[in-house]
Amino acid sequence: MAKQAEKKNLESPAELEQYYRDMLFIRHFEEKCNVAYRQGKAGGYMHVYIGMEALAVGWMHSIKKAHDYVITAYRDHAHALLLGTDPVAVMAEIMGRKAGTAGGKGGSMHIYDPKNGFYGGWGIVGGHIPLGAGLAFASRYRGDDKVTLNFMGDGAANQGVVYETLNMAALYELPCIFIIENNEFAMGTRLEYHAADTELWKRGTPFGIKSERIDGMDVLQMKKDAQRIIDWVRKEGKPYLVEIMTYRYAGHGAADNDRQLYRTKEEEAENLKRDPVEKLKHILIERNIANEEKLEAIEAEILERVEKIYEEADASPHPDVDEVYDNIYTDMTPEKGH
Ligand SMILES: Cc1ncc(C[n+]2csc(CCOP(=O)(O)OP(=O)(O)O)c2C)c(N)n1
Ligand SMILES: [Mg+2]
Numbered sequence: 001m002a003k004q005a006e007k008k009n010l011e012s013p014a015e016l017e018q019y020y021r022d023m024l025f026i027r028h029f030e031e032k033c034n035v036a037y038r039q040g041k042a043g044g045y046m047h048v049y050i051g052m053e054a055l056a057v058g059w060m061h062s063i064k065k066a067h068d069y070v071i072t073a074y075r076d077h078a079h080a081l082l083l084g085t086d087p088v089a090v091m092a093e094i095m096g097r098k099a100g101t102a103g104g105k106g107g108s109m110h111i112y113d114p115k116n117g118f119y120g121g122w123g124i125v126g127g128h129i130p131l132g133a134g135l136a137f138a139s140r141y142r143g144d145d146k147v148t149l150n151f152m153g154d155g156a157a158n159q160g161v162v163y164e165t166l167n168m169a170a171l172y173e174l175p176c177i178f179i180i181e182n183n184e185f186a187m188g189t190r191l192e193y194h195a196a197d198t199e200l201w202k203r204g205t206p207f208g209i210k211s212e213r214i215d216g217m218d219v220l221q222m223k224k225d226a227q228r229i230i231d232w233v234r235k236e237g238k239p240y241l242v243e244i245m246t247y248r249y250a251g252h253g254a255a256d257n258d259r260q261l262y263r264t265k266e267e268e269a270e271n272l273k274r275d276p277v278e279k280l281k282h283i284l285i286e287r288n289i290a291n292e293e294k295l296e297a298i299e300a301e302i303l304e305r306v307e308k309i310y311e312e313a314d315a316s317p318h319p320d321v322d323e324v325y326d327n328i329y330t331d332m333t334p335e336k337g338h
Pocket of ligand 1: 183
């Protein structure tokens with residue numbers, strides 16, 4: 001089977017199974033986060049990635065892990081998980097516990113794990129885009145070959161700071177990929193109501209940045225396109241902009257209980273036909289890589305894993321009250337080496 005796949009230039013069975021496992025893991029992890037939120041065990045704002053899994057899986061499988069830089073907004077659980085952040089630490093952070101990536105003080109929107117190349121997790125729409133360019137600037141300055149993936153939403157693409165950043169990225173030839181996750185909504189505002197030109201991919205072109213639009217619901221296509229673009233940016237040392245067409249099946253955030261205020265059930269059902277997890281499931285069966293029985297076993301295994309992650313995170317205590325002022329400001333005292 002592996003040889004056959006090689007001949008036809010297809011992905012290997014092991015690769016396909018891994019993409020499937022990763023997408024399904026994210027979906028169930030996110031569903032568990034929703035449960036934790038409803039139980040009152042996760043607070044603040046929380047935004048899940050259900051429906052968009054193929055996008056992050058395609059990109060994270062194409063970078064050099066713990067080498068390249070990744071930064072995104074507040075819909076950030078999937079990016080961290082795929083980069084190799086301990087899932088218990090991610091869940092614990094979401095639940096505000098000591099074992100979390102920020103000791104339980106950041107919450108869902110502020111997962112952070114620089115050891116694995118993940119620079120957050122940011123709540124201000126568009127606010128992290130210049131920070132991502134800063135990461136890419138560091139690579140240019142040091143002369144290393146790192147690529148920065150700078151993710152943003154379709155709504156964020158309208159923010160003024162994004163255009164300042166695109167200008168500087170083009171001017172300084174920064175190895176930065178601006179990835180617009182176009183899930184068709186900014187909170188409850190549909191794309192046509194927030195964007196004067198809905199072809200967001202064009203937004204790089206005034207700056208001479210190579211730009212294109214890509215389907216983000218087919219993980220195999222996503223992987224191929226992501227790899228092609230990352231390789232180009234690594235080689236050329238120049239920025240790139242991509243608009244990725246996707247859809248979120250859940251509400252904007254955990255507190256968005258009435259999606260029907262801004263989209264119909266029919267529209268949701270229509271988009272479910274594009275479900276990236278289902279699409280890959282069919283391919284696995286079609287290519288004889290897995291049968292229904294095996295797929296069921298994989299799902300059961302993932303569900304059990306997520307349950308264990310949740311239990312372990314839930315066993316971690318909340319931060320102590322006397323830690324409340326810790327890690328707020330950097331300690332600038334000279335003896336600490338700053
Ligand atoms: C500067 C700023 N304005 C408004 C908000 C409130 N807000 C939070 S999420 C959001 C929508 C952003 O949508 P999009 O960029 O498409 O990302 P998505 O949630 O779809 O992933 C808004 C307006 C904010 N966090 N920051
Ligand atoms: Mg959006």
